[in-house]
Each structure stands twice: as C-alpha cells, then as structure tokens.
Amino acid sequence: MAEVLIKNGVVYDPLNGVKGEKKDICIRDGKVVAEVKNPKVIDAEGRVVMPGGVDIHSHIAGGKVNSGRLFRPEDGRKGVEAKTKVCRMQSGYSVPNTFATGYRYARMGYTFVMEAAMPPLAARHTHEELVDIPILDNAALPLLDNNWMTMEYVNSGDMDLLAAYMAWMIKATKGFGVKIVNPGGTEMWGWGKNCSLHDTVPTFDVTPAEIMKGLAEANEKFEMPHSIHVHTNMLGHPGNFEITKETYDLVKDIKPAKDRQVMHTTHTQFHSYGGTNWGDFETKADEIAGYINQNNHATIDIGSIILGDTTTMTADGPMEYSLYQITGRKWTNHDVELETGSGITPFLYSGKSPVNTIQWAIGQELALLVKDPWKVALTTDHPNAGPFIGYPIIISMLMSKKRRDESAEDMQ
C-alpha cells in the first residue's frame, strides 16, 4: 500500500472550499484519504499544495508542433538545458521539445494538458509524441469539422450517421473529444478563400453554422464527456465578436447529455474584437463575458497574450496566411487530405503595437469579467498567444491590479 503524507503546506482546494489553510494531506494509492498509517513524509513547509493544474487547450504534440520545431531552429536554440541524472535534455522556447514540455509544465504545478488539435490521419504521430512527454497526463482532440465525411453527413441531415461516424473516429484516433477549427474554412482555403458563419462551402453545400450545429447535436447524442470544443470562424478579424455570439446562439436550444455546457469556445480573446479594421479595432470582451454570464450553455478559455516572440500554429490555414501577409516573416502551410490542414508563422507581440496591447487587455478582461470561474479557463492557446511558461505572468496580472497597471505603464 503506497502511502504519502504531505505536511505543513498551505492548501488550496477550490472544489472543497479550502482557501489557503495550513493542513496535512494524506494519500493512499493515489487518492486523498482522511489518515495514513505508515506514509512516506514530504515536508511542504513554505509551499503551496493544490490539485494539479489542468490546461484544457495547448499545442504540445503532433504534425504542426513538430513542423514548428523544424521550421524554427532559432527557437530550438533557446532554453537549452543539458541532460542531468533525472532529466533528459531540454530545448526550445515557444515550441519546446517533448522533454522540456513535461518538465516545464510540471514545474508550474500542472499535471494534465490537452493537445487541442489532432488531425485524425496524424493520430499515431500525435500519440507517439504525447507518450514521449514526461510526467504529464495528456489527451488529444481530433479535428472533425472540415472532414469530408462530416460535411456529407451534415448535409444529409442524418444525425445518427454523424454520431456513428464521430464514435468511430474517437475510437480510431484514441481521441478525447471533438475539435472544430474554423468550420468549412480549411475546405475553402483549398480554393484560396475563407468563410464566415453562413457562407456555403462548395461541393458539400453546407455552412459553418450547419457543421457546428450538426456536430453539437451528434456530440450530445453520443453522450461525449466534453462538449464540442470550438475555434469559431473569422479568428482575429475586427468585428468578429458578433460572429462569436451568434455561434453560441446556434446551440442554445440543444440539451446537453451531461451536466455541462454544450459548446466551449477556445482562445476567445481572438474572437472578442470590435471595430471594422485595425484602425478602429477595439475590445468587445464585455459583450462576450456578458453573454457567458447570462447563459449556461457555453464556456470559454481566454487565449491571453504574452508579449514577446512566439510561433503561431493552427488548423486555420487562411488565418495563418493573413498573419504572414501582415508580418512578411516565414510561413508554411499543410493540407491533410480529406480532413483538415494547418499553417505556421512566427509572430512578435509587441508592447509598442496598439493592436497587440488591446489584445493583451482583452484576454485579461475576459477572465476578470466572467463571474463564475468554472466557466472560464486560463490559456494562451500555447504557443499561439504566447508560450505556456508565461502562465505565471498572466496569473500575477489577474491577481493584482497594481501589476496590471505597471505593465500597462510600460506599454506607453
């Protein structure tokens, strides 16, 4: 019987209402229990003891992450740490190697990370990399939104067929839940175009709205543990907050099969923009947070910006092309036949850029304005809005107005 006693730590356990009390924690066979008889004792004096951190949306393994490493050798030369007796060799900053990914998350107290975009055809590679990441538990969300079968089944209106296909896909890819990225957009990008919520995707005669609604219904029919996990259309476009709100409305009347939301939208900072162009670009975080506060069928993660250099990577190919056009830096694009695609380009979030500073504020506004903490999760959509090792920076901002004010001061 493996027993552990963690003594003298300051314990935080939000689920049980423990907010910073000095307590002993007893563990037997991996579970917290009331008492132990012959434990291994760990002295946590001066330390915080809390449940392991869970990152619900990050890009840590798979085709585009690996391409990002190959694509940015200059990034791989940062953060190099030699092998030690217990650790393997680490390298990389915004696209760290598998070893650095595990160690750096663990150092921040995280124990679980979700790889948020797995092309089904690349599932083997993704799992191979996930297995290579030390310490962390992990899982992956297969991309099902631009899949030709999905679009055909949505078009046919046969929800049983769509749910059966979803079930097979989850089993075949060893996936955890359904990921949707710019629905219809990858297919349109094959023709050099992008699409918004009600545009018709050629050949399949479906709209992004129909794809999302269909997958949400099938997801509930199949009683998946997680709701659909959505990167909505028109990421990063001024004025897109209207599309984001309309996307939530699409699934408002769908009854969840479990006690949870029907839709989770990810890196919502990138989808909470007002204005009509980069000149009159403004925050609409209050509109999005207001919607989340008033409704229970949608949750968000924030996708907060960390100022500095990073590597953007997403299945939203047309968006990466737009970014490349803005920056003129190197860019790569990939099509995964019949199902999805991706793009990668480096990006610098600068405190001297008015747009970047507003983006910086929006992520934090979302976190601070949503009243129920169970409806909002901290993310940077690693590495898109910044590498995950910057989480402590964001946490300090969210906990301290003084810190936010000081940082805002530096940006002027």
Ligand SMILES: [Zn+2]
């Ligand atoms: Zn993402």
